[in-house]
Amino acid sequence: MLSISAYAQEDFLAKQYFTDGDYEKAVVFYEKLVDKHPRRTDYGEGLVACYQQLERYEDAERFLLNKIEDSNAFPTFFIELGYNYTLQDQPEKATVYYENAIKKIDENPNFGYSVGYRFQKYALLDQAVMAYNRATELNPDLNYDYQLARIYGEKGNIEQMYQAYLNLIYEGRTSRSNVLRNIDDFISEDPEDTNNVLLRKVLLKNAQKNPDTLWNELLSWLFIQQKQYSSALAQEKAIYKRTGEGSLDRLENLGQIALEDKQQEIAASIFEYIVDNSNSGQVRLNAQLHLIDIELEGEGKKKLETVEKKFRDLVEEYGIQSRTLQLQIAYANFLTFKKETPAPAIAMLKESLELPMGRTAVAYVKLALGDILVYDQKFNQALIYFTQIQKSLKNDVLGQDARFKVAQTSFYKGDFDWALTQLKVLRGSTSQLIANDAMQLSLLISDNSLEDSTQTALKKYARADLLAYQNKNKEAIEALEDILQNHKGEKIEDEALLRQGQLLETQKSYETAEFNYKKIVEFYADGILADDAHFALGELYRNILDKPEKAKIHYEKIIYNYQDSYYFPKARKNFRRLRGDIIN
DSSP, X not given: OHHHHHHHHHHHHHHHHHHTTOHHHHHHHHHHHXXXXXXXXXXXXXXXXXXXXXXXXXXXXXXXXXXXXXXXXOTHHHHHHHHHHHHTTOHHHHHHHHHHHHHHHHHOGGGHHHHHHHHHHTTOHHHHHHHHHHHHHHOTTOOOHHHHHHHHHHHTOHHHHHHHHHHHHHTTOSXXXXXXXXXXXXXXXXXXXXXXXXXXXXXXXXXXXXXXHHHHHHHHHHHHHXXXXXXXXXXXXXXXXXXGGGGHHHHHHHHHHHHHTTOHHHHHHHHHHHHHHOOOHHHHHHHHHHHHHHHTTSOSHHXXXXXXXXXXXXXXXXXXXXXXXXXXXXXHHIIIIITOOHHHHHHHHHHHTTSOOOHHHHHHHHHHHHHHHHHTTOHHHHHHHHHHHHHHTTTSHHHHHHHHHHHHHHHHTTOHHHHHHHHHHHTTOSSHHHHHHHHHHHHHHHHHHHSOTTOHHHHHHHHHHHHHHTTOHHHHHHHHHHHHHHSTTSTTHHHHHHHHHHHHHHTTOHHHHHHHHHHHHHHOTTSTTHHHHHHHHHHIIIIISOOHHHHHHHHHHHHHHOTTSTTHHHHHHHHHHHHTOOOO
8 A cells, every 4th residue: 555655646746846947857767667567658758858958868768779679669659759858959860760660650550549649749740640640541431531630720731630530420430510610710700701611612513523411511611601592592492492391490590690690681581481481380480470571671561460450360261279379379479469459469368378288388389378468568467477487497598598588577566576586596596697687786886775765776776677577668768868967977877878878879869879889998897787789880881880889899808808797708709700710
């Protein structure tokens, strides 16, 4: 036991001293360890590294020459000896031993990984490529495409890198998402970017050589990154014609991506294609509901009448049944939030609750019904439904969402203490979005209850927030203006500025919204909403006002000053896109 303990201590001290840069002490322990365990390559390599750090190259050379005399010497020792000569600026000698290491692969192709990886460690990339390729020539079952792709990327051989990554996907040797994440670092949104053009060229070459829907899928992915949704649609149609109904979910995803990017025209084309081609009632219905959402982007009373007729036609076609809950919920939301007639919507969803369905489906209907009851200011009835969901699906995100709605509804009705009780539980939610919303609302209530025991400003804010929830945005903006005029200097001011700014954007009053956000970053730079305001400004400048340089400034503020922010990942991505980064 004593010898094992002493050995473990020597092992620990050798590594610790080396990590600390105390090579004089590390070398003493490594010499002992090598003496006691001569076949341990890690100790031998540790000793060599110490010698090299201490510039004792002759000691390293003597040790390594002795090692490679053994016919069973591990090939990395040849690389270490070559590198020892490189450190002494003796490239001819180094090359001899690098070549000897590669020759060792002929004896055993499985050495390919160790040899290639060691060459990579010393940035000897050409030798690493030779090692990996030699191993796979001798044993085609070996695959080093991932390692080769990384090397080609480092060397700037982008076309070869793409092909190596694509080989991995085609042969199913790694997950597609991992590979695409690596490729994404080399492309941009610009279709004319050199790397984008190269990737398209490589994909088309593979498609011509070996027709497979994989290449259509990857071309579609590239076009989506470039926001060329029409080109992506052409690829998805080709996939559908070869694979049938099973690929329509890909088209639905493409439509949703286009919608999120505000590309309504192409999104409509995608959903119309699904309606015309799908044999599944559910799939067709979802597409038809998306088309209605797109139509509702327009305004006017006549538009609402047209949409309502479409809803009635869909109800007549599909009926009120368990399999069409999405139709009933969408129609109820339309009647409430667009037509401002919650009564028939409430009646419809209560009828839906009589249908036979599972616990989760019941929760979805109750959640929608609760939302409509809140709109109708029937807060207590809404709270009953939200609480039922919360108890039924305790550990589900849907249950957590219901708990947040309990807090939000309590906030609207002025029961701030009960709202806080619910929010404290939610701050540890598994959903980052719910946790973030819970934290914001919790801080809003607590911060504005301390210095104002009557909670006057908070009650006004709750009323304004309810008006916004009811889509009464002009009235909400006026209610928030009342707070800004009559509660200047109070803690609620930055909250009112932010919320009003968001609502002003919906009214297309972009300059006024910009003023609000700038006021927050100027006067409340240390407040909890500073990152929200910076992100809002970044998005406004990037998407609406077409001022990319200004957008970069605000994204950069989040990157460097608010690294714990919910917006950090999006800000970093948008900043890099605007800067035109290609990250190798």
